Amino acid sequence: KPQVKETTQSQDNSGDQRQVDLTPKKVTQNQVAETQVVVAQPRTASESKPRVTRSADVVEAKEASNASEIKGTDVTSKVTVEDESKIEAPKGNNVQPHEGQRVVLKYKLKFQDGLKTGDYFDFTLSNNVNTHGVATTRKVPDIKNGSLVMAKGQVLDNGRIRYTFTDYIKDKVNVTANLEINLFIDPKTVQNNGQQTITSKLNGKETSGTMQLTYKDGVKNQYTNVNGSIETFDKEKNKFTHVAYIKPINGNNSDSVTVTGVLTQGSNEYGTQPNVKIYEYVGTEKGLPQSVYANTADSTQLKDVTNQMSDKLKVQNNGSYSLNFDKLDKTYVIHYTGDYLNGTSEVNFRTQLTGYPENRYKTYYYYNNGYTLTWDNGLVLYSNKADGDGKYGPIVDSNNFEFSEDSGNGSISGQYDAKQIIETEENQDNTPLDIDYHTAIDGEGGYVDGYIETIEETDSSAI
Missing domain, CATH: 2.60.40.1290 (Immunoglobulin-like)
Structure with a gap:
């Protein structure tokens, strides 16, 4: 059974540290791409072959299963909403939903160090907007660094949005995020023309925007x-x-x-x-x-x-x-x-x-x-597939993370190179x-x- 050697360091890195080889290695495109494929593709039925198991195998498998379960914690209280955060309408404060005009939540966030895989933070939108418009799929955009998904978005109930950190958040410090989400006026809640105040609450801080809504009359x-x-x-x-x-x-x-x-x-x-x-x-x-x-x-x-x-x-x-x-x-x-x-x-x-x-x-x-x-x-x-403008306004796709890599011996600042990742067809309800x-x-x-x-x-x- 493989052994994991643990070590302690005088530096407080806000989490357990494993001994790792910090020697710089050249990362090729194929190496990164291969890793991405392994992560992204589920096992098929043909890969699963029956075998005879001993009781020891069962115990070992159970231990491995338990070890693979990632239980994150709610880190909403560790998120700071910067003053630059806002809710605005790209076409001005007179929003016409029937012309495709929507509002955009623009968050600038800062996180305390010590984030781990599976940790998450929540925020809550007011009930006069939603994130899907006419689409039946309830999703929000992931937050990425280059092409790497740093946090996956999820739509919960009662206007709650959750972002859960992936493996790539490990050992990251000085983390900040720019998060932009399109918000569509909910025709069930906002049934008639008039002024509306749209809000989002995160860690006790409310971000809001007030605008006039006008529907077309056919x-x-x-x-x-x-x-x-x-x-x-x-x-x-x-x-x-x-x-x-x-x-x-x-x-x-x-x-x-x-x-x-x-x-x-x-x-x-x-x-x-x-x-x-x-x-x-x-x-x-x-x-x-x-x-x-x-x-x-x-x-x-x-x-x-x-x-x-x-x-x-x-x-x-x-x-x-x-x-x-x-x-x-x-x-x-x-x-x-x-x-x-x-x-x-x-x-x-x-x-x-x-x-x-x-x-x-x-x-x-x-x-x-x-x-x-x-x-x-x-x-x-x-x-x-690419950044660009829609006919009547930009399609927002600029969510990103910035961070420093905690190596235990100084830090290396920067962002992942998107060119190292194989481009994939964005057809997962992104159309x-x-x-x-x-x-x-x-x-x-x-x-x-x-x-x-x-x-x-x-x-x-x-x-």
Whole structure:
């Protein structure tokens, strides 16, 4: 059984020390890359071969297993939040979530020495933001030094975020971190336009930012308003959900109305029929949330009328639906669940309404006064392998650690050379989602170029 020789040093290094060979060695790219592969790749079934074990083997294996268990401690109290930390909106203090505008938490942190593998620190976000946007994956970006992951991020409950240190934190002193996380406005909590204060608390210190939030109100004419939003997007299952508002406005009703929902890009011709639910709004005069959020479980606000309208609803395997109203004199919410084509680089879901202003006399004027309203919700999937700017703002990817190496005999300052690490494809739910809103009022000026919302799915490295 291998023996581990321990030694003590007069210098206090805030932790147990093992005797190590401190002779400088040349580290090659292949050596580091090989280490990374061993760490990153799990064992396969073919590597596990049955063998006959003796009782001594079992005891030794149990001891080895216990030794491999890393039990870290909460070191939140050892983290100092520097005064430069802040929460800000890259596009200014008037944030428009439907244009992809988000806020960014920028932490500058300092850690006490003595950090060990498995140690962790937590901070808590206010409930008016989240780290995932429309993505179903709940992740936050890791903190890296070059390409080495120094601390892995994790989303816990009630707005808590945890970072757990990896093996690379061993023997590091004078550790500081720059941490930036995209925060998306939560449409469930923040349902209407107004001022919001967003906060993050770490070790008793609150970092905050106050800004005005403004949602888009869709496309409208003097008769009807159509709005929509992608509610969730699941890249693993190739599924998404969508919410559409269909509202008569200004006291005007419409006749012979048809609402369609269709994937104009990313349609799966041989897919399954979407699940379309229709709800009549029965709430107060306050109306539906401006954030285009629908709590379909709340029967005091939304009444499920899908069965009553089943003869007016048609769905297709390619993901489209068509819904007819003899008269549109009430507000409706349409909730859509469908899939898109696997491997597509772009998804666009179009909600379109055609109708005629209410008129008891079907004259020539009536039949030539029809109108069409179109609202597009699109997503562009692309790889976030390099630093760069999104169309409407930078994609944040600048989390990093700085430290000194505690060698027991002085220190060597610097950062790991990222070139020593093999670049890997960043497809672990790091792909940002570029969400594209377009509007069109056919018959009233043609197609109108709309809005682009950039939502980053993080690890959330987005989400």
